[in-house]
Amino acid sequence: MEAKTRSKVLDWLDERLQVQVALSFLAKKVVPLHRHSIWYYFGGMALFLFSVQVVTGILLLLYYRPTAEAAFESVQFIVTEVRFGWLIRSIHSWSANLMVAVLFVHMLSVFLLKAYRKPRELTWVTGVLLFFCVLGFGFSGYLLPWNTLAFFATKVGTELVNTVPVVGQPLLIFLRGGEDVTGATLTRFFGFHVAVLPMLTALVLALHLLMVQFQGMSVPPSMQGQEDRMKKMPFFPNFLLRDALGWLVALGLLAALAAVFPWELGVKADPFAPAPAGIKPEWYFMFMFQTLKLAPSHILFLEGEMVVFLFFGLCGLGLILVPFLDVWSRRGERSPLFTAAGILMIVYIATMTAVGYLVKVG
Amino acid sequence: MKQLILCVLAALFLATPALAEKKDTCVSCHRDLDGEMAAPVQGMQGDVHAQYGLSCADCHGGDPTQEDMEASMDPRRGYRGAPTVEQIPEFCGTCHADAATIRKFKPGLRVDQLELYWTSVHGQQHQKGDWKVAQCVSCHGVHGILPGSDPRSPVYPTNVPRTCARCHSDAGLMAGYRIPTDQFDKYRTSVHGRPLLEKGVRGAPACNDCHGNHGAAPPGVSSVSNVCGQCHPVNSELLKQSPHQKPFEEMGVAACESCHGNHGIQRPTDDMLGAEEGSACTSCHERGSRGHQAAEAMRGAVDGLKAKRDAAEALILRAEQAGMEVSQAKFDLNEVGNALTKARASVHAFSLVKLEETVKEGEGLADGTRRKGEQAIAELQFRRKGLGVSLVIILGVAVALFFKIREMDRRRGLR
Amino acid sequence: MAHGEGLLNGRPAGGRRRFLNWALGGGAVGLAGSVFYPILQFVLPPRLSEAVLASVVAGKVGELAPNTGKIFKFGSKPGLLVRLPSGEYKAFSAVCSHLQCTVQYRGDLSQIWCACHNGHFNLNGEVLSGPPPAPLEAYSVAVRGDEIVVSKA
Secondary structure, three states: OOHHHHHHHHHHHHHHHHHHHHHHHHHOOOOOOOOHHHHHHHHHHHHHHHHHHHHHHHHHHOOOOOOOOHHHHHHHHHEEEOOOOHHHHHHHHHHHHHHHHHHHHHHHHHHHHOOOOOOOOOOHHHHHHHHHHHHHHHHHHHHOOOOOOHHHHHHHHHHHHHHHHOOOOHHHHHHHHOOOOOOOHHHHHHHHHHHHHHHHHHHHHHHHHHHHHHHHHHHHHOHHHHHHOOOEEEEEHHHHHHHHHHHHHHHHHHHHHHHHHHOOOOOOOOOOOOOOOOOOOHHHHHHHHHHHOOOOOOOOOOEEEHHHHHHHHHHHHHHHHHHHHHHHHHHOOOHHHHHHHHHHHHHHHHHHHHHHOOOOOO | HHHHHHHHHHHHHHHHHHHHOOOOOHHHHHOOHHHHHHHHHHHHHHHHHHHHOOOHHHHHOOOOOOOOOHHHHHHHHOOOOOOOOOHHHHHHHHOOOOOHHHHHOOOOOOOOHHHHHHOOHHHHHHOOOOOOOHHHHHHHHHOOOOOOOOOOOOOOOOOOOHHHHHHHHHHHHHHHOOOOOOHHHHOOOOOOOHHHHHHOOOOOOOHHHHHHOOOOOOOHHHEEEEHHHHHOOHHHHHHOOOOOHHHHHHHHOOOOHHHOOOOOOOOOHHHHOOOOOOOOOOOOOOOOHHHHHHHHHHHHHHHHHHHHHHHEEEEEEHHHHHHOOHHHHHHHHHHHHHHHHHHHHHHHHOOHHHHHHHHHHHHHHHHHHHOOOOOOOHHHHHHHHHHHHHHHHHHHHHHHHHHHHHHHHHHHOOO | OOOOEEEEEEOOOOOHHHHHHHHHHHHHHHHHHHHHHHHHHHHOOOOOOOOOEEEEEEOOOOOOOEEEEEEEEEOOOOEEEEEOOOOOOEEEEEEEOOOOOEEEEEOOOEEEOOOOOOEEEOOOOOOOOOOOOOOOOOEEEEEOOOOOEEEEE
């Protein structure tokens, strides 16, 4: 009975949108099984967590007020008066962090497995752009509760933009909506967080996902020769069910975190109060922040901070261009240099993050 | 011809104001002199008396219409010259002690300043021939006097302490009077001086609020309680009915001052109460005495209430920062704070029984508030139970899914 | 393929498969419920409809006799509602600007008074005498139906 209804619906749609073509294409989607197949789960996990963010974010949007006078109070309201508001808010905050963590894993695993090789260069490029979008989400969203921590973290974070030559100052004013961090900054960040970034992300994500579907899963360079002999798992339903199991575990984890470690309200931001000791950015910016703190005041004739900033800028650019820079992979050869670079990146980020939290520097 | 007449009339018309302008030769002459002789002219430009149309001759006499110096400053035309220090009070009093005169200019102004002055220590010393003491000019200035309501005036409330200190902090000037000269230094660090001098808070007392203005004299020992009681009536009343009142009277101890000081009064702390070294109580009550024991017990009671208040506040703050709804609890906490303030005030009744009544009331409120805080924290715990339920569901689905995966795998021959 | 294990043509017996499907389906429904229930509760507005407490019902018409006052709760702070002898209403923050004691209305003086240190305020909230350094914050009052609504001016 249900099969008949199903095919009736499909026929109706197919007559108008040719869905059967897409469906039969997707039905053939397979996932190669090998030693590194586990990393295939992380993209989907990131997508799931992003969906959680979209849903909880829209829900929060029903009550949140993006002005300096009411932002903190509105979050307090959500968390104290709205039914299950505490749950939605804490899930949103925790899922943001989980998503960034998963994205780091996804990006670094793709990098080390060199999945950016032809023909997947643009998939990589869109992926890196998505990564920047997510960092933007994280930075803009962090200010929205308008508590002391958020206020000063934003102040310090945006201050660093000043070190960029020429465009630094105008960029700072653009970001802050003025010279200082004020209610104008809040409203602006809110606009970025709920309109600009979602739109950008949606577009780039659509491209990214489309390309992944078209091109299928890549296998590590060392296994390329054996690809035809590899066991393949159909995506629908086998791999997807496994994905779903992972998502289920993530959901449970989020609920547990929300209930056992609820996200704090903090104290309402007071722009005139002195900055509290030990302001830290969110953990995913810590490695950059720590590098800046350790930078000497001058390197050659340039300001230390500016050099670090430019260095990270170059790294970002380099990251986007990896598929084009890795000439060895382009030629189909092994690329130990880039593998080493990837491992170095991981070690550096991990070390700097740890230092930021454990060592009291300055 | 008509034009000529018009011109002449116009010229006369324009000239009339100039012709009608009052001639004041005192001003026009002294203005062009040097230093000390010209100073009064500049000063008088802002003087309150000038605003009422009064000028040099109205106080000093003489004829301001005369160009000739000897004619204008002629004693036969009423010229009195500058008064000596001895003459100053009566000099100002010619107008300022005469109700009929003052009524013509500012009916609301008092006319008893001179009378009060003679009752003051300054006035009495003046009558004995001591010309060093303050008289009208010392505080109000002479040419360029501003009304007391003008913030630039030396007798504007926030300027009063410095004005008094001009003499009273001058050790050289005050030598021989056998009174200290550290009052201003003490006052400016005090709980009265700092709001007045640093923040301009007009409610804080300056020298004149306790000592009087024109009738300035230190309050007598028995009147100190009343003087402080002007603003602190609750404490003053309690003290008068307390067991301290009679002994203080008999021993000639100035009530409030004996514990709080006079000029350098600091914000009282709980440390002033009790049996510890350095408390106000131990300066009279010896170890083992009933008073000593009472002091210790009273301090204990206040400390107990404070501790309960602090504990409740910390709990509620914790709950609030975790995101719990605690506005009712915070509202009630205000009342606990009030109770603590009342308790501290009721210490002045020096009765353990009375204090314990107030403290008990406050502790009841604190307990209620603390319970509300605990409820808020408990709600946090309750959510974990709800979590447990949803995790069970998730686990159930996960297990079923796991088996489904295995089944699917078998179907596709992946196992 | 061994029958003994309940396998038929490489698949688990129909019964087991059906049970699994029902278990999974039921569990999924339960899960969906435990996800959608909080979301549904969330989108229904709570009793207190606004975040920033801008106004509060301080009392009912007829509750206060002329020349009397009452303390009401404004957020977490006390407020004072006064009914003047003329019948009209005024409202202020009841937090004394001196040491934050709660003030009260004195009908015998037609003034607002703080018992802690004898601070007197007039019916504009201005300090008349005593240690308070600043006036009481005035709130605006509106009578809506039979409710007296006080809001921040």
